[in-house]
Amino acid sequence: MFRDARKVAKNQLIERDVCIIGGGAAGITLACELSNGGAKVALIESGDIAASAATQALYRGSVAGGYLPAESDYLSTSRLRFFGGTTNHWAGLCGRLAPIDFEQRSWIPHSGWPFDREHLDPYYERARPILQLGPFDPPDAARRQLDFGPGNEIKTIVKQYSPPTRFGPVHGPELKAATNVEVFLRGNATELRSDPASKHIEWVRVATLSGNHFRVAARTYVLAAGGIENARLLLASNRVQPNGIGNSADLVGRFFMDHWYRQTGVAHVVLDAAPGDVALYTWPPARDALTGRVTQGRIVLSDATQRQHRLPNNGFGLLPLREAGIGPLMRSVGSVVRDFSATGKKTRYFGGLSITLEPLPDPSNRISLSAEVDALGMPRTRLHWDLTENDRKAAIRSLEVFATELGRSLRGRVKVQLALDGPWTRMSFSSHHIGTTRMHEDPRQGVVDANARVHGVSNLYVAGSSVFPTAGLVNPTLTIVALAIRLADHLKSEIFS
Secondary structure (H helix, E strand, O other): OEEEHHHOOOOOEEEEEEEEEOOOHHHHHHHHHHOOOOOOEEEEOOOOOOOOHHHHHHHOEEEEOOOOOOOOOHHHHOOOOOOOHHHHOOOOEEOOOOHHHHOOOOOOOOOOOOOOHHHHHHHHHHHHHHOOOOOOOOOOHHHOOOOOOOOOOEEEEEEEEOOOOOHHHHHHHHHHHOOOEEEEEOOEEEEEEEOOOOOOEEEEEEEOOOOOEEEEEEEEEEEOOOOOHHHHHHHHOOOOOOOOOOOOOOOOOEOOEOOEEEEEEEEEEEEOOOHHHHHHHEOOOOEOOOOOOEEEEEEEEOHHHHHHHOOOOOEEEEEEOOHHHHHHHHHHHHHHHOOOOOOOOOOOEEEEEEEEOOOOOOOOOEEEEEEEEOOOOOEEEEEEOOOOHHHHHHHHHHHHHHHHHHHHOOOEEEEEOOOOOOOOOOOEEOOOOEOOOOEOOOOOOOOEOOOOEEOOOOOEEEOOHHHOOOOOOOOOHHHHHHHHHHHHHHHHHHHOO
């Protein structure tokens, strides 16, 4: 059932079993998973079915940290505030985090999830139909993976594009028909009110831009408002605890991450391969000839190589060069290209190399509250975020190791262009908001536990990429959905059984 929050009786107290805050990928998945049970669910969504400029303006805030200019509109343009959330403008690229992404890596401070990839695999599989995905790693002879030779340390991961799935139109009808789920559109959660000891959430205040307001009381609450808003709401709910709810260790809002990438000025690459052999790795991606799906390959270094060289999980792609750029590239690599072929083939692929970084968790990259308030009276967001020196050093070292491994394979050569002391202002970001309510079993190191429950608060959970301790290399949406399914199972078995 869908309801207009503007038409709820003013000051009314609505009582439900579960209150979900946010109608994006995480919140809608969780509500759908709970729609076939006995729990009564309220989903609070700030926007309507379509976008609204006034609602979108609630996202405005300030940025600092060195990389983004102070006047950047990153906070208001990198996400959407209406039913379906940011899935309303995402490209649909999905991939599973690698097993090494879950490990506590001694060379990456603050790394390590409280469970491994194998634990999450069944939830990844259940997430496929929700995201309208085919089987993982679909075979297609027309888009085969490059063979870098036996024992080589260069590997391939394959990501798949969903249509892309717009969660509002695709999954909204199921929620609209559900008898135990109410979706309150145009309702903004502005405060979580706890008991005097901040151990239990008693109700959430919901306000509309039209001036209406009411409360929702539930047995269990789930924040699913995105990697920025989850932290913002916890920090702004400071009536009992001045630092906000769940923030006794000063971790709420910290470790903000987004995937940095760069497509030009990274490196030139020459491969012992025909242009058609590298189709899986080049941009733009093409549709598979056999499956009809759109897939994209990324070149990565093996887990063993990452461990040996103490590297994050950075990845590489190929960019075709215009004819004008091929001549200088051939001259720049010169004689080193002539005899590297292990197969005797005369074909060569000349291209540019792009790089995507696994961002390193850094507590100084953070969400906090500014003195300015929005139209609902909530403090606006302040984002402090920068590309750290360690990120840059890891990018250069990954390129050097990749170049060495490719040469050793006799399959190609790389001429690195990116330099540590060179300009880094052309790095781009992916609008993946990760890490601000990180998961860790130790409340001194994380905001939520392994079941995504906020430490010290008995009935408050967090869903979405804000709970990721590390970001990995791939887009977060598939993992967001998998974790939401996992959380739904936990709520059904532990609380509502």
